[in-house]
Amino acid sequence: MSRPSKADRESAKHAFFLADFDKIQAATRDVRVQCLSDRRFAFVTGAQWEGPAGEAFANKPRFEFNKIRLAMRRILSEYRNNRISVDFSPKDGREADKLADTCDGLYRADEQDSCAQEAYDNCFDEGASGGMGALRLRACYVDEYADDDDRQRIAIEPIYEADATVFFSLDGKRYDKSDAKRCYVLNSMTPEDYREEYGDDPASWPKDISQAQYDWCTPDVVWVAEIYEVEEVSVLVHFFQGLALGDGEPDTMEVTQKELDDDPAKLAELEATGFRKIREKRRKVRKVRKWIMSGGRILEDCGHIAGKHIPIIPFYGERTYIDGIERCQGHVRLARDAQVLDNLIKSFLGEMAMRFDIEKPIFSPEQIAGHAEMWANDAIEKYPYLVANMMLDAGGVPIPGSNAPVAYTKAPNLPPVVGALAQLAAQSLEDMLGNQQAGEQLQPNQSGKAVELVQNRLDMQVFIYMDNLAKTIKRAGEVWLPMKAEVTQAGPAKTVGADGTPGTTEIMRPVIDENNARVVENDLSKANFDVVVDVGPSSSSKRAATVRGLTGARQFITDPETGAVVDMLVMMNLEGEGLSDVQPYFRKKLVRMGALTPTEEEQKEMDEAQANQPPDPQAQFLQAEAQKSMALAGKAQADTQLTVAKVDQTRADTVVKLAGVGQAQASHALAVSQHVEGAAQTREQLAQKQAQAAQQAAAQPAGGEQ
Numbered sequence: 001m002s003r004p005s006k007a008d009r010e011s012a013k014h015a016f017f018l019a020d021f022d023k024i025q026a027a028t029r030d031v032r033v034q035c036l037s038d039r040r041f042a043f044v045t046g047a048q049w050e051g052p053a054g055e056a057f058a059n060k061p062r063f064e065f066n067k068i069r070l071a072m073r074r075i076l077s078e079y080r081n082n083r084i085s086v087d088f089s090p091k092d093g094r095e096a097d098k099l100a101d102t103c104d105g106l107y108r109a110d111e112q113d114s115c116a117q118e119a120y121d122n123c124f125d126e127g128a129s130g131g132m133g134a135l136r137l138r139a140c141y142v143d144e145y146a147d148d149d150d151r152q153r154i155a156i157e158p159i160y161e162a163d164a165t166v167f168f169s170l171d172g173k174r175y176d177k178s179d180a181k182r183c184y185v186l187n188s189m190t191p192e193d194y195r196e197e198y199g200d201d202p203a204s205w206p207k208d209i210s211q212a213q214y215d216w217c218t219p220d221v222v223w224v225a226e227i228y229e230v231e232e233v234s235v236l237v238h239f240f241q242g243l244a245l246g247d248g249e250p251d252t253m254e255v256t257q258k259e260l261d262d263d264p265a266k267l268a269e270l271e272a273t274g275f276r277k278i279r280e281k282r283r284k285v286r287k288v289r290k291w292i293m294s295g296g297r298i299l300e301d302c303g304h305i306a307g308k309h310i311p312i313i314p315f316y317g318e319r320t321y322i323d324g325i326e327r328c329q330g331h332v333r334l335a336r337d338a339q340v341l342d343n344l345i346k347s348f349l350g351e352m353a354m355r356f357d358i359e360k361p362i363f364s365p366e367q368i369a370g371h372a373e374m375w376a377n378d379a380i381e382k383y384p385y386l387v388a389n390m391m392l393d394a395g396g397v398p399i400p401g402s403n404a405p406v407a408y409t410k411a412p413n414l415p416p417v418v419g420a421l422a423q424l425a426a427q428s429l430e431d432m433l434g435n436q437q438a439g440e441q442l443q444p445n446q447s448g449k450a451v452e453l454v455q456n457r458l459d460m461q462v463f464i465y466m467d468n469l470a471k472t473i474k475r476a477g478e479v480w481l482p483m484k485a486e487v488t489q490a491g492p493a494k495t496v497g498a499d500g501t502p503g504t505t506e507i508m509r510p511v512i513d514e515n516n517a518r519v520v521e522n523d524l525s526k527a528n529f530d531v532v533v534d535v536g537p538s539s540s541s542k543r544a545a546t547v548r549g550l551t552g553a554r555q556f557i558t559d560p561e562t563g564a565v566v567d568m569l570v571m572m573n574l575e576g577e578g579l580s581d582v583q584p585y586f587r588k589k590l591v592r593m594g595a596l597t598p599t600e601e602e603q604k605e606m607d608e609a610q611a612n613q614p615p616d617p618q619a620q621f622l623q624a625e626a627q628k629s630m631a632l633a634g635k636a637q638a639d640t641q642l643t644v645a646k647v648d649q650t651r652a653d654t655v656v657k658l659a660g661v662g663q664a665q666a667s668h669a670l671a672v673s674q675h676v677e678g679a680a681q682t683r684e685q686l687a688q689k690q691a692q693a694a695q696q697a698a699a700q701p702a703g704g705e706q
Contacts, residue, residue: 011297014293014297014298017227017291018206018295021167021184021206024170025167025208025209027325028325028326032132032163032164033209034131034329034333035130035131035132035163035329035330036130036209036210038332039126039130039163039330041068042066042129043129045064046062048066048339048340048343049064053340053343057347060347060351061350061351064343068332068335068339071331072128072332075128075331075462079121079124079128079466079469080121082466084473084533085108085111085473086104086473086480087532087534088103088104088530088531088532089529089530089532091529098521099524102495102505102522103484105495106484107484108496109495109496110153110154110480112496113142113153113155118158119157119159120135120473121158122135122158123159123315124469126163127162127315127316127330127465128317128331129317129330130317130329130332131163131318131330132163132315132328133314133316134159134312134313135312135313136159137154137307137311137313137476137479138154139155139307139483139486139487154306154483154484154487159185162315163209164186164207165187167184167185168180168182168183168314169182175316176314176472177314178309180310182227182228182229183312184225184226188221189221189222189224191220191222194224198294198299202294203296204223204295205224205225205293205294205295206295207223223295224294224299225292225294226291227290227291228289228305228312229288229289231304234283235282236257237254237255237256237280237281237283238254238255238257238280239253239254239281240254240270240277241275242273242274243274243518253270286308287308288304288305288310289301289303289304290302306482306487307483311479311483313472313475313476315469315472316468317329317331317465318468330465331461331465334432335432339429341424341428342422342426345421345425346422348418349414349418352411352414359409360409361406361408362406362409366391367403367405368388369389370389371386371387371389374386374387388403389403391403433461470534474531474532477533485527493506497601501599503599503601507523507524508521508522508523509521544575546569547570550566550569550570551570554567554570565593565595568590568595569586571583572587572590
């Protein structure tokens, strides 16, 4: 069996996507039409009369007292007063990680360069009002008009009318749609632009979600679909090992075959720096493929895009699943009926006031015959007088007073139910939208704590939208990280600090660590972090709350140095005209005092300033005096040691002399002892001889005496 041709494969793929999109759009159409209607209800003039209410008042005054728009303005303003951004945190729980700080700065730089605040604002506006918003991440060149600049960044861009243009596959159940296999994004083009770019007659992608009852003229557009599909791709990975320096382990590196194909000099560069290939392996990785399609064919196969996630991030005001269908709504939905009722009552009262503003005279046709036009135009011309015919009797004689009106019209008496409905509508709007007057009208004798409590009550109606936006921005950080790691090249890159200060860092910088091992700093391929966002109360500025807390604590501080630190922190957090120019001055002072941790740029500036600072004469004099005192102290210590040494020498000589004397005495004593011992032996021998002589004399016989 022959393999299908490329045209047949593309045709089958196009048919699959059309059928899949039709299922998604049919399953979610009612919910999305309602979201679109809610946004129109709040923002489009006249849209509050779309539907049965407008038909009932077709030829009558239709006033709009759009309280929902005012409530939405407060919610959107509260968000803009408290921006949310991502913070990359190490997965192992370490408090500090230089690579995580680098990623924070790179993300803020991409936000700044791509005007991401517009994407965040549009996403929040549509989701908080209608129920659904979205934003897009896209890899693009830093300078698209420079031929020799291949650097890329990640742009964070808005997607308009997400409730009608963004569709995730039905298998995606999670809030951030991280489990969805496909995503469709519809973009509009004029027929002329379509023909110029793609060269054929336009065939629009089927888009059924629209509502334009009060839009008399709508643009003629062609809808084109961006389609993202998750794929499991087999990738050949080469493993290289470097040289071991010092006592460290040899460095290892993973390089894909695509990287070697894209950069033919990369293999030679690795070998020149001491790396050698040790093994290779095929690995399955998650990739995202992108197509651009019209209703008739595949316009472009964009291949695999950077990163491993679908770069479309949804935002929902309130979201739930009921009967297997994803349902969402914003702040407008629950207040619509109360707003319609309020408009109906006030329009009815306005009509009554205009129709029965004065009592109108009632005449018979004969009384105003010939003068009807004058009476009809009186409200415009303001005639000084009006004319009416007198009635005639049978003889043709005018009847006195017969030109007076027969009667006068009377304004109808409004039923009590109208007043009750007006009060009910106003109360219902307050219940649904929050009591705006309580938060906006401050009494002169009201304490700051009481004002804060009122604002906190209003915040609770807004916090769910802020919390859901935090999930959206968290997901944006998760999608951004692998995209950034894939497109970022080695070399300098722009960063932005938490306070908005621009800076720079070097990606893939080789250094030698304390173990004399070769390491690479700012290697984004090793950036595997958790994404954290922080959401606080949205009604009052965090700076204002900080100032209140610092000024409250200042009265209890008695230490002058600590008090100075608190005073400078107050000045840094104050908001007002011209304060932004002097706040960096207080930050520098706090950094020099050690109260704030300096950034890399601030630490570098401090080191350079200290190295270039001329020596202080007084400091030099004090240093010289200190060195002189130290020298004198050293000399005194040396003299003392010399004296101690001489004393020790004298003691040693004395010991030697005493030892000599002792030896002489010992010799004399030994000689005396030997002499005494010799004399004793002599005396003992003499005694023995005398005893023997006595024994012999006693043993001789008596005759022996003859």
